[in-house]
Amino acid sequence: MREFILHSRWYEIMLAGLAFFAGLYLLLGTINTLLTRHLLPAIGYGGVLDPRPLLPGQIRRELLQSACSIFLFGTGVIFPWGLLQWGWAGIALDPPWWQTTLEIIVLIAWNEVHFYANHWLLHTRWLRRFHTPHHRSVVVTPWATYSFHPVEAILLGNVIMLPMVVHDFSVGALLALPVFSLLFNNIGHSNYDFLPDAHADRWWLNGARRHHLHHACFRGNFGFMFPFMDRLFGTALPPDAAHKQLDGWRARHTDHAA
Numbered sequence: 501m502r503e504f505i506l507h508s509r510w511y512e513i514m515l516a517g518l519a520f521f522a523g524l525y526l527l528l529g530t531i532n533t534l535l536t537r538h539l540l541p542a543i544g545y546g547g548v549l550d551p552r553p554l555l556p557g558q559i560r561r562e563l564l565q566s567a568c569s570i571f572l573f574g575t576g577v578i579f580p581w582g583l584l585q586w587g588w589a590g591i592a593l594d595p596p597w598w599q600t601t602l603e604i605i606v607l608i609a610w611n612e613v614h615f616y617a618n619h620w621l622l623h624t625r626w627l628r629r630f631h632t633p634h635h636r637s638v639v640v641t642p643w644a645t646y647s648f649h650p651v652e653a654i655l656l657g658n659v660i661m662l663p664m665v666v667h668d669f670s671v672g673a674l675l676a677l678p679v680f681s682l683l684f685n686n687i688g689h690s691n692y693d694f695l696p697d698a699h700a701d702r703w704w705l706n707g708a709r710r711h712h713l714h715h716a717c718f719r720g721n722f723g724f725m726f727p728f729m730d731r732l733f734g735t736a737l738p739p740d741a742a743h744k745q746l747d748g749w750r751a752r753h754t755d756h757a758a
Contacts, residue, residue, distance in 0.1 A: 518574030603673035716742035
């Protein structure tokens with residue numbers, strides 16, 4: 501893999517990037533959909549976080565916007581590849597397993613910081629119009645994971661650039677970052693409570709619950725999968741933040757059904 505990255509032509513790198521991101525998006529989106537819409541409900545485990553119906557044409561819109569993001573992410577790998585070609589970055593040679601593991605942990609932590617900063621900026625009045633297309637999915641689905649405006653995709657997609665110029669990472673760590681990033685993002689957009697017990701908000705997997713609240717309220721919970729940035733900057737939403745919206749919908753739905 502290292503030799504392929506270093507010695508391939510630019511168009512081969514871009515085609516590989518497109519295949520990588522498209523395959524990852526489709527694979528994880530399909531698995532998430534099967535789990536949260538079929539398998540887990542069938543055995544009575546967990547439950548939907550936001551019961552409101554999807555908007556007309558929502559899935560189609562999410563797929564189209566995600567296709568644009570995948571194109572930008574896939575072709576955009578030419579930029580970190582360029583850092584390697586120009587000698588501004590390097591790849592570690594045969595690092596021990598513990599180094600790769602530590603690098604993955606560092607990159608995941610950096611991804612949280614990078615995402616929080618950019619996500620907060622996208623909620624400011626100067627950049628909010630570039631984030632609004634993503635928030636059209638008030639009730640999230642796994643296919644909303646990459647449903648971004650191109651400007652948002654570019655802001656979030658440059659996460660690997662700064663780390664690469666300060667440290668020579670292993671190939672495994674560089675490839676693991678987008679895998680973990682999309683996995684966590686997919687969980688966050690699942691609209692499914694994987695841990696319905698009373699203390700589930702203390703565990704990392706409840707990124708699904710926290711991000712559901714962010715979409716339902718259009719504020720707070722700017723972090724990615726872990727809560728430490730929101731807790732540090734006081735932007736964490738309380739567990740009942742969306743109760744007013746959901747209770748209002750349930751009341752209208754009950755009145756209409758009656």
